[in-house]
Amino acid sequence: MTSIPASSQIVAAIFLLCVATTVAGALIAALTARIIRSVCGLAIACIGLAGLYYFLHSPFLTLMEILIYVGAVCVTIVFAVMLAEPDEPTRDEQIGSKVLWGGVALLVGASIFWGLWSLGAHQDWTAPVTRVNDGSISAIGKALLTTYSMAFELISLALLVAIIGALAIARTGRAGQASLPRREATSAQESQEPATRGAGETPALLGEPLRTKP
Amino acid sequence: MTLSSLPERPDLYFTAAALLLAIGVFGLLRRRTLIGMLISGELIFSGASLNLMTFNRFKAPDPAVGQIFVLFIMGLAAAEIAIALSIIIAVYRNYRSVKTRELSELNG
Numbered sequence: 001m002t003s004i005p006a007s008s009q010i011v012a013a014i015f016l017l018c019v020a021t022t023v024a025g026a027l028i029a030a031l032t033a034r035i036i037r038s039v040c041g042l043a044i045a046c047i048g049l050a051g052l053y054y055f056l057h058s059p060f061l062t063l064m065e066i067l068i069y070v071g072a073v074c075v076t077i078v079f080a081v082m083l084a085e086p087d088e089p090t091r092d093e094q095i096g097s098k099v100l101w102g103g104v105a106l107l108v109g110a111s112i113f114w115g116l117w118s119l120g121a122h123q124d125w126t127a128p129v130t131r132v133n134d135g136s137i138s139a140i141g142k143a144l145l146t147t148y149s150m151a152f153e154l155i156s157l158a159l160l161v162a163i164i165g166a167l168a169i170a171r172t173g174r175a176g177q178a179s180l181p182r183r184e185a186t187s188a189q190e191s192q193e194p195a196t197r198g199a200g201e202t203p204a205l206l207g208e209p210l211r212t213k214p
Numbered sequence: 215m216t217l218s219s220l221p222e223r224p225d226l227y228f229t230a231a232a233l234l235l236a237i238g239v240f241g242l243l244r245r246r247t248l249i250g251m252l253i254s255g256e257l258i259f260s261g262a263s264l265n266l267m268t269f270n271r272f273k274a275p276d277p278a279v280g281q282i283f284v285l286f287i288m289g290l291a292a293a294e295i296a297i298a299l300s301i302i303i304a305v306y307r308n309y310r311s312v313k314t315r316e317l318s319e320l321n322g
Contacts, residue, residue, distance in 0.1 A: 069288070
């Protein structure tokens with residue numbers, strides 16, 4: 001590390017780049033109007049966060065962050081965006097309530113940030129600690145299979161239940177969708193304006209999967 | 215305070231984690247669709263993970279504990295994403311919309 005000139009400055013620049021990437025990605029994820037750009041912002045924030053995990057001496061979590069968040073979560077959200085096509089309602093909303101809720105959200109977020117920052121930034125965090133192991137991947141593996149084996153098994157069970165539950169929930173509407181007449185589906189899609197949508201239309205739409213289920 | 219000691223300062227990590235949490239809460243209040251709120255929830259998860267990893271790096275005697283905790287957070291976030299997205303798709307099939315303003319069936 002000392003062989004390259006100005007290597008510490010390069011490392012500090014990469015660290016600042018990681019922090020900036022994380023914050024910029026989070027801002028993109030929260031502020032853009034289109035959902036697909038928001039998903040891209042989440043992916044950018046997760047890449048920056050993976051870099052921060054590397055600076056926190058955990059290359060294992062760096063790999064896992066990119067693998068799970070960028071590789072699985074963002075791709076799954078992109079699939080849901082393609083299936084559900086949600087766009088932010090910009091036209092049919094009053095500008096006054098939008099500004100009001102944006103101001104309330106900004107106030108809450110800024111007060112949370114100010115409170116946490118004033119708690120965390122004005123302390124002395126430099127007290128050294130004695131380590132019992134080096135935190136490497138082999139130490140993580142030993143701890144997972146000895147101390148935390150119960151939690152490890154429980155999270156595998158939780159993932160199994162989540163997969164089965166997701167399949168069951170997403171499959172229930174599909175039988176009704178297949179036997180739904182195409183004309184009715186498109187007319188329901190066209191009449192989804194919130195102002196013109198009647199109260200009697202929704203129970204019929206709600207009842208369709210139950211009625212046509214074999 | 216020199217430039218080379220910048221990655222060894224915990225308050226920078228805490229500031230980044232607090233920013234992630236604040237931006238996540240801001241997006242959760244501001245978004246009008248279910249998927250947007252889900253993305254903001256992921257930002258809050260990321261802020262919590264970064265905070266725990268910072269404590270793990272600078273304060274914990276056993277450095278494997280925080281990494282395992284963050285790994286469990288990632289697994290639970292993946293399970294939550296799978297369940298929430300299947301619910302969102304089922305809601306879209308029934309209502310033809312994922313805007314939270316229109317999902318007012320239980321609203322008296």
